[in-house]
Amino acid sequence: MTQADYSFVTAPGALPLLGHTLRFLRDPLRFLRSLPAVGDLVTIRLGPFDALVVCAPELTRRVLLDDRTFDKGGFLFDRSREFLGNGLGTCPHKDHRRQRRMIQPAFHRGRLPGYAQEMRAQARAVTDAWQAGRTIDVLAETTTISLRTTAATIFSAAPAALRESLAADLVTLEEGVFRRMLLPPHTDAIPTPGKRRYDRAYTRSQQTINRIIADYRADGIDHGDLMSMLLAAQDDLAAPGAEGARLSDEEVRDQVMSFLFASTDTIGKALAWALHLLGRHPRIAERLHAEVDEVLTDGVATFEDLPRLEMTRNIVTETMRLYPPGWLLTRTTTVDTELGGRQIPAGTDVVLSPYQIHHRADLYTDPENFDPDRWAPERVKAIPRDAYLTFGTGARKCIGDAYAMTEATLVLATIAARWRLEHTSGRRRVRAAPYALALGPKELYMRTVARAGQGGTKPQDAAPAQATANRA
Numbered sequence: 001m002t003q004a005d006y007s008f009v010t011a012p013g014a015l016p017l018l019g020h021t022l023r024f025l026r027d028p029l030r031f032l033r034s035l036p037a038v039g040d041l042v043t044i045r046l047g048p049f050d051a052l053v054v055c056a057p058e059l060t061r062r063v064l065l066d067d068r069t070f071d072k073g074g075f076l077f078d079r080s081r082e083f084l085g086n087g088l089g090t091c092p093h094k095d096h097r098r099q100r101r102m103i104q105p106a107f108h109r110g111r112l113p114g115y116a117q118e119m120r121a122q123a124r125a126v127t128d129a130w131q132a133g134r135t136i137d138v139l140a141e142t143t144t145i146s147l148r149t150t151a152a153t154i155f156s157a158a159p160a161a162l163r164e165s166l167a168a169d170l171v172t173l174e175e176g177v178f179r180r181m182l183l184p185p186h187t188d189a190i191p192t193p194g195k196r197r198y199d200r201a202y203t204r205s206q207q208t209i210n211r212i213i214a215d216y217r218a219d220g221i222d223h224g225d226l227m228s229m230l231l232a233a234q235d236d237l238a239a240p241g242a243e244g245a246r247l248s249d250e251e252v253r254d255q256v257m258s259f260l261f262a263s264t265d266t267i268g269k270a271l272a273w274a275l276h277l278l279g280r281h282p283r284i285a286e287r288l289h290a291e292v293d294e295v296l297t298d299g300v301a302t303f304e305d306l307p308r309l310e311m312t313r314n315i316v317t318e319t320m321r322l323y324p325p326g327w328l329l330t331r332t333t334t335v336d337t338e339l340g341g342r343q344i345p346a347g348t349d350v351v352l353s354p355y356q357i358h359h360r361a362d363l364y365t366d367p368e369n370f371d372p373d374r375w376a377p378e379r380v381k382a383i384p385r386d387a388y389l390t391f392g393t394g395a396r397k398c399i400g401d402a403y404a405m406t407e408a409t410l411v412l413a414t415i416a417a418r419w420r421l422e423h424t425s426g427r428r429r430v431r432a433a434p435y436a437l438a439l440g441p442k443e444l445y446m447r448t449v450a451r452a453g454q455g456g457t458k459p460q461d462a463a464p465a466q467a468t469a470n471r472a
């Protein structure tokens with residue numbers, strides 16, 4: 001019997017001890033884009049971890065579809081489990097099917113019109129506070145919209161103060177978590193100020209969610225939100241009253257953390273990138289404005305408008321092709337296995353990158369070009385199956401994909417109805433922020449221009465308290 005070949009080509013430029021960590025942190029997107037030229041399967045070294053990056057699209061698909069062999073795990077998930085717990089997004093294969101069965105009804109399409117009301121209300125509330133001619137921190141604004149929307153659709157009945165406190169803690173956790181993922185667990189013991197902030201935010205967020213769960217259980221009312229759905233969820237394959245037939249408080253809390261993380265950061269960042277791209281492509285922005293002027297009745301997009309907001313939707317889809325919020329996914333092999341004709345030992349960290357796949361010239365014509373029309377019905381057929389991995393694929397595909405597309409489309413249309421955002425001079429080039437679970441723009445400041453005839457608050461009659469960082 002020949003001995004298994006476990007050797008893979010290693011990405012060039014590894015430093016002693018640090019491996020590729022500095023290259024990765026300095027410009028992770030460039031680093032990822034450089035790997036397909038090295039091979040279909042490439043080993044990288046990130047601090048203490050060796051990971052196998054899968055570059056070939058057909059191998060990426062195989063890994064995503066075989067979630068028993070390539071289970072959730074690897075550096076992203078192992079450390080995110082420490083604060084996300086064992087929710088749907090992080091749980092291993094053995095727990096997944098039961099959780100997915102129980103949670104799926106909360107994301108039924110029939111519930112979207114109700115969630116859509118919150119989406120447009122929050123979009124309107126935040127953008128109503130904008131002042132014409134001011135410079136805004138775009139990501140802060142879009143994150144506020146998505147955070148408030150998520151909080152309202154998950155627990156509409158929770159007091160505003162609790163929702164706000166949770167929102168602030170989430171921002172702290174998100175900032176801290178990516179760095180922690182790249183560091184060995186024993187460094188957690190070092191009490192840096194960032195670590196203390198992270199620990200406080202973690203403890204408080206758990207307490208806040210526990211309190212909301214207790215309040216919901218006590219009042220027993222169906223509030224028509226995700227929390228009510230989770231508390232009522234019943235596993236159809238288990239006898240009523242049997243162990244595991246309902247989600248425990250701890251399981252509900254983990255799901256809530258998963259939803260909060262999975263939705264807020266992703267949608268907020270996708271919207272920020274969309275506004276940046278529209279600022280750089282005025283002709284596409286004009287077509288967006290023409291569409292919303294024709295479709296929307298009073299400047300706010302409704303669920304019923306969605307089928308006619310085709311250009312808006314294509315802009316959202318194309319934005320997330322260029323900048324998929326879930327830019328990195330990781331898995332771990334549960335058994336010795338084979339991939340692309342190579343043997344892979346059990347316990348290997350496998351890295352997949354929707355970002356890398358979306359930028360391949362063999363899958364997309366002119367891949368660096370922002371071209372929303374590639375998603376028009378007559379052209380979309382040319383895009384190969386599973387070339388678009390913004391929401392993943394297979395059994396672990398995003399449960400909130402329709403929710404996310406609904407929110408991003410409605411919010412973008414509502415913004416475009418009244419505002420155009422332009423880059424401030426010399427700031428048209430925007431880089432991706434490293435150290436983040438979701439891919440977002442770094443320092444994206446744009447000026448608000450009220451669209452002719454659409455009103456927009458003038459500086460002198462603006463509301464005094466802005467939603468977020470509205471900078472003069």
Ligand code: HEM
Pocket residue numbers: 088089090100258259260262263264266267270324325326329330389390391392393395396397398399400401403404
């Ligand atoms: C633009 C927005 C979003 C993007 C880009 C996105 C992306 C993704 C991706 C790529 C995955 C698969 C991860 C993997 O295979 O490792 C995923 C899973 C998941 N997403 Fe989303 N997501 C978005 C919005 C949402 C929303 C709004 C929710 C819920 C409110 C949500 C909840 C989840 C959950 C629970 C999973 C795990 C599903 C499972 O393993 O069965 N996501 N998401």
